[in-house]
Amino acid sequence: MKLEVRGVRVELKSREVLRNVTLRxxxxxxxxILGPNGxxxxxxxxxxxxxxxxxxxxxLFDGKKLEFDEIAKIAAYLPQEVPQTKLxxxxxxxxxxxxxxxxxxxxxxxDYGIALEALREVGLRGxxxxxxxxxxxGEKQKVMLARLFAQKPKLMLLDEPTAHLDLSAQIEIMxxxxxxxxxxxxxxxxxxxxxxxxxxxxxxxxxxxxxVHLVGKPEDVITPESVxxxxxxxxxxxxxxxxxxxxxxxxxxxxxxxxxVICGGGSGAEIIQMLxxxxxxxxxxxxxxxxxxxxxxxxxxCEVISEAPFCDxxxxxxxxxxxxxxxxxxxxxxxLSIGRGNLKNLIAAKVAAELGKLIxxxxxxxxxxxxxxxxxxxxxxxxxxxxxxxxxxxEVLKSIQNFVxxxxxxP
Amino acid sequence: xxxxxxAKILVLFLICKTTLIISISxxxxxxxxxxxxxxxxxxxEYRLPRVLLAMLVGxxxxxxxxxxxxxxxxxxxxxxxxxxxxxxxVGAAVVISLGIGSTWNIMLSAFLASLVTSFSxxxxxxxxxxxAVLLAGIAVSSLLSGITAIIIYFSQQSAHEILFWIMGSFxxxxxxxxLLLTIPxxxxxxxxxxxxxxxxxxxxxxxxxxxxxxxxxxxxKELIAVTSLLTSASVAVCGIIGxxxxxxxxxxxxxxxEAHQRLLPSxxxxxxxxxxLVDLVSRTCTTGEIPVGAVTAIxxxxxFLYILRRGL
Numbered sequence: 040m041k042l043e044v045r046g047v048r049v050e051l052k053s054r055e056v057l058r059n060v061t062l063r064x065x066x067x068x069x070x071x072i073l074g075p076n077g078x079x080x081x082x083x084x085x086x087x088x089x090x091x092x093x094x095x096x097x098x099l100f101d102g103k104k105l106e107f108d109e110i111a112k113i114a115a116y117l118p119q120e121v122p123q124t125k126l127x128x129x130x131x132x133x134x135x136x137x138x139x140x141x142x143x144x145x146x147x148x149x150d151y152g153i154a155l156e157a158l159r160e161v162g163l164r165g166x167x168x169x170x171x172x173x174x175x176x177g178e179k180q181k182v183m184l185a186r187l188f189a190q191k192p193k194l195m196l197l198d199e200p201t202a203h204l205d206l207s208a209q210i211e212i213m214x215x216x217x218x219x220x221x222x223x224x225x226x227x228x229x230x231x232x233x234x235x236x237x238x239x240x241x242x243x244x245x246x247x248x249x250x251v252h253l254v255g256k257p258e259d260v261i262t263p264e265s266v267x268x269x270x271x272x273x274x275x276x277x278x279x280x281x282x283x284x285x286x287x288x289x290x291x292x293x294x295x296x297x298x299x300v301i302c303g304g305g306s307g308a309e310i311i312q313m314l315x316x317x318x319x320x321x322x323x324x325x326x327x328x329x330x331x332x333x334x335x336x337x338x339x340x341c342e343v344i345s346e347a348p349f350c351d352x353x354x355x356x357x358x359x360x361x362x363x364x365x366x367x368x369x370x371x372x373x374x375l376s377i378g379r380g381n382l383k384n385l386i387a388a389k390v391a392a393e394l395g396k397l398i399x400x401x402x403x404x405x406x407x408x409x410x411x412x413x414x415x416x417x418x419x420x421x422x423x424x425x426x427x428x429x430x431x432x433x434e435v436l437k438s439i440q441n442f443v444x445x446x447x448x449x450p
Numbered sequence: 451x452x453x454x455x456x457a458k459i460l461v462l463f464l465i466c467k468t469t470l471i472i473s474i475s476x477x478x479x480x481x482x483x484x485x486x487x488x489x490x491x492x493x494x495e496y497r498l499p500r501v502l503l504a505m506l507v508g509x510x511x512x513x514x515x516x517x518x519x520x521x522x523x524x525x526x527x528x529x530x531x532x533x534x535x536x537x538x539x540v541g542a543a544v545v546i547s548l549g550i551g552s553t554w555n556i557m558l559s560a561f562l563a564s565l566v567t568s569f570s571x572x573x574x575x576x577x578x579x580x581x582a583v584l585l586a587g588i589a590v591s592s593l594l595s596g597i598t599a600i601i602i603y604f605s606q607q608s609a610h611e612i613l614f615w616i617m618g619s620f621x622x623x624x625x626x627x628x629l630l631l632t633i634p635x636x637x638x639x640x641x642x643x644x645x646x647x648x649x650x651x652x653x654x655x656x657x658x659x660x661x662x663x664x665x666x667x668x669x670x671k672e673l674i675a676v677t678s679l680l681t682s683a684s685v686a687v688c689g690i691i692g693x694x695x696x697x698x699x700x701x702x703x704x705x706x707x708e709a710h711q712r713l714l715p716s717x718x719x720x721x722x723x724x725x726x727l728v729d730l731v732s733r734t735c736t737t738g739e740i741p742v743g744a745v746t747a748i749x750x751x752x753x754f755l756y757i758l759r760r761g762l
Contacts, residue, residue: 090660111663118661122654123523125708134651137662144647145711170708190662 040066040101040113040193040225042087047096049079049086049249056082057249060096064194064225064242069217071236072229074246075270080229081119083246084196087227088116100194111138115192119199119229121179122171128182129167132157135189150189157188161215177208184215195219195226201235213239237261237283245269257283275338286338296320296443299363299391300336301384302373307332310371310400310432315339317436322363325356325384352383360387365394369439372399372422376408377415385411385418397426398435455712458705462716466723473501473726476734500623501726506631507620507688508698508725510680512717513642515695520649520710521673522575522583525757528695529681531584533591535692537567538685539598539615547605553630553686560686564678567594572674617741618691620729627687634683638676639718645669646710653708691725691743693750698724700753 042064049057057079064070072080085091087098089107097104100113115135124131135157136150146154158164161181166174171182180200187195197216201209209232217239220226230236236243237257245252245260247269253260261283266274277284297320300307307323308331314321324344326333336343344359346352352360360383364370370391377385391397405419429435474497475482483489515528522532529535541563542556571590575583595616602612614622642649648669651659660666684691698721699713706712725742728749732740 088661108663108665111661116661118655118657120655120657122658124653125703126650126653127707127709130650130709131654134647134654134662137647137651137664140647143644 042194042225042227043099043102044083044087045096045099047083047086047093047098049082049091049093051082051091055249057086057093060246060249060251062244062251062254064227066193066223066225067220068241069220069226069228069239070242070244071240072227072244072246073231073233073236073269074252078246078269079249080246081198082249084116084198084227084229088114088196090116108138111190113192114194114196115187115190116196117183117187117198117200119202121176121183121203124171126171127167128158128163128169128171128174129154131171131182132185132189135186138190153191154185154189157185158182160188160219161185177204177211180204180208180212181215184212184219188219193224195224197226197228199229199231201230201232209235233261233266233285234283237285257281261285275340277338296369296439297322297367298369298371298439299323299367300371300373301360301375301388301391302326302332302371303330303375303381303384305331306373306375306400307371308335310373310435311336311339311341313432313436314371315341317440319439322367324360324363325352325381325387327380351380357383357387360384361390364388364391364396367391368396369442370397371435372397372426374400374402374408376410377405377419378410382411382415385415385422389418389422392422392425395425397422398438399423399426399428400430400432400435401428402430455706459716459719462719462723466719469723469726470501470505473504473730474498476730478733496623499625499628500620500729502628503623503631503687504620504726504729505722506628506635507684507691508694508721508723509718510631510635510638510684510721511691511694511725512698512721513639513714514677514680516699516710516714516717517642517649517673517677518695519699520653521670521677522572523653523655524580524583525700526584526696526754527587528693529677529684530690530692530695531591532568532571532587533589533594534564534568534571534678534681535685535690536591536594536598537563538682539690540594540601541682542686543598543601543605543615547601553626557630557634557683557686560682561679564682564685565675568674568678572670613741615689617743618689618746619739619741619743620688621733621739622688631683631687634679638680638683641672641676642714645672646714649710649714650708653710689743691746693746693753694721694725696753697746697749700756 044060044062047057047060060083072083074080082091086093089110132154133146133150136146136153158166161184163178163181163185171179201212213235216226240257242254243257243260244254245265252269253265258278261276263274263276266285274285274287277286298314300311300321300323302323303326311321311323322342323332323336325346326343327346327348329348333343333345344356344363346356364387372388388397399422405416409415427438429438474493477497482493511529518527519525538560541560545551545555545559567590571583571586574586598615599612602615648664651662651664656666699717702713702716702720706716728745729742732742732745
């Protein structure tokens with residue numbers, strides 16, 4: 040079924056909650072509505088379902104305007120609040136037949152059949168006689184989905200169907216919705232979880248203060264800019280195939296302390312993330328582009344001194360690295376492998392050690408990760424004597440915090 | 451399964467019928483003797499209307515309690531706890547003290563007072579937590595009980611009269627009252643039975659009921675009207691009898707479960723069974739008459755404790 044919302048304006052208690060909202064939905068599509076609390080997601084769903092009357096604009100089902108009791112026959116709406124009731128599961132699912140029953144409502148054999156089939160679809164056949172209140176959170180939401188399926192809708196409107204559920208239940212619920220949509224209906228889902236929305240939706244609609252901010256494919260709509268504009272937070276966005284993943288971005292250097300990380304080959308990923316989380320300004324280098332540390336550091340928005348893939352560190356990059364070392368408050372030498380190509384990183388670390396600002400993470404002895412021979416050994420032993428050597432990332436963070444606390448400036 | 455359900459209802463029906471026979475068999479005038487013309491008169495003029503009245507009142511209050519528990523989604527909601535009964539007694543007391551207390555006037559005035567009160571309690575209690583509506587009910591109820599007592603006191607009535615309205619009694623049962631109560635009883639009970647499906651829906655919450663295409667606003671108004679009608683009509687003929695709307699539905703829930711297609715008819719049947727039994731106890735166990743409301747209050751407290759243990 041085709042749904043069209045045209046220029047809808049809704050007021051609640053004389054406050055404008057939706058303004059000029061327009062959207063289209065084709066059969067077999069899932070549209071997720073994203074937006075912060077109070078942006079009008081629930082109001083939009085209730086308006087489409089006909090509970091609220093728009094002051095301007097129309098909602099059209101296959102091009103037709105429908106009355107409230109007619110809408111329930113083709114659309115099903117799942118409110119956000121999970122009911123509390125001691126009704127049996129089958130009684131709850133049978134309620135889905137309500138719009139299809141005659142004036143004096145009694146469920147017939149056909150209705151029972153449809154209800155049992157809906158329970159089978161959500162994988163809860165055999166739960167008929169169980170008491171709804173005694174189910175787990177995930178099971179309850181699946182029963183509610185079965186209630187929706189029993190309504191045989193052409194359009195499903197779901198208000199945060201995965202709220203308060205554990206990860207596996209969230210994914211199961213979304214898969215069930217997807218399967219139902221694939222068998223010939225469509226769905227609009229109000230959501231908070233951007234990643235889940237991106238993974239399961241054909242289209243994303245971002246609402247901000249009751250207005251459509253953006254609408255389109257997940258990978259086009261979900262960008263650091265749009266998330267900042269709608270939610271007011273800084274994030275970085277990674278794309279893996281068709282999946283879009285939103286990660287909290289560096290909180291920026293509240294304390295103004297700059298930590299430079301010398302790493303490579305994945306040795307720096309963890310410390311970079313921890314430092315960023317702790318609010319430090321982080322830079323990294325020299326890293327070959329496409330190295331796993333390089334990917335993470337760039338994704339998380341750090342300043343990175345880059346070298347072309349699979350190339351030795353050039354003099355130019357090395358110089359920039361030295362500059363960075365000089366400017367930084369602390370330098371961390373990660374537990375990286377040393378080869379001919381990145382020997383210059385060790386030299387940069389030596390500079391830092393001489394400046395008295397180096398912290399070395401030594402998880403493995405150097406000889407296990409040294410592929411540059413005697414030279415590296417000599418430099419490393421010099422470095423070790425002039426710097427703070429720790430066993431893991433947590434200790435790095437602790438020692439930096441200690442130094443900062445005692446205002447001693449340099450380690 | 452179907453057979454078991456049918457058997458349960460059948461047993462309940464038989465118990466109800468037995469109660470009717472037992473209730474008309476015993477009384478202060480002694481055990482029933484069909485050949486004695488005086489006894490025939492006692493049974494027909496006194497015991498039979500009394501038992502029938504008790505049955506109608508029991509069934510009405512049980513049905514009203516059942517509907518209110520679904521509507522307020524609160525297991526402690528009932529006409530007495532939410533103050534609807536007290537409102538009816540104020541309505542009745544006002545017309546009586548004004549000297550226009552025909553049975554019809556009493557019923558009408560009681561109904562209007564109940565209607566206003568139900569609606570106010572709903573408005574007061576809807577915004578808060580589960581207990582908000584109970585607090586609203588208790589506040590309204592104690593206020594109105596006080597007013598009833600004062601009205602009766604100033605209209606120079608006896609303490610016995612006050613007791614009648616506040617604790618309830620079937621001692622003034624006459625055929626006219628039975629016939630008068632029959633009308634609201636049938637209207638109310640028929641409406642609720644026809645809407646038992648929607649009562650299930652509203653049990654999930656108003657928004658869920660709306661999502662099933664039910665016109666919740668209209669249904670809510672109708673439910674308030676119907677429960678007020680059942681309650682006020684009962685109070686108008688026999689005063690306030692508390693806790694019936696809690697005792698009966700909760701007992702039936704244990705046997706028949708929560709779904710109103712079975713709960714409601716069984717509660718009506720059991721209400722019609724329990725009330726004459728309670729009345730039988732209150733009029734035979736001592737030489738005088740214990741107020742019926744006192745007996746139901748004693749029966750009611752274990753149910754409050756049961757719900758307390760089980761959680762609201």
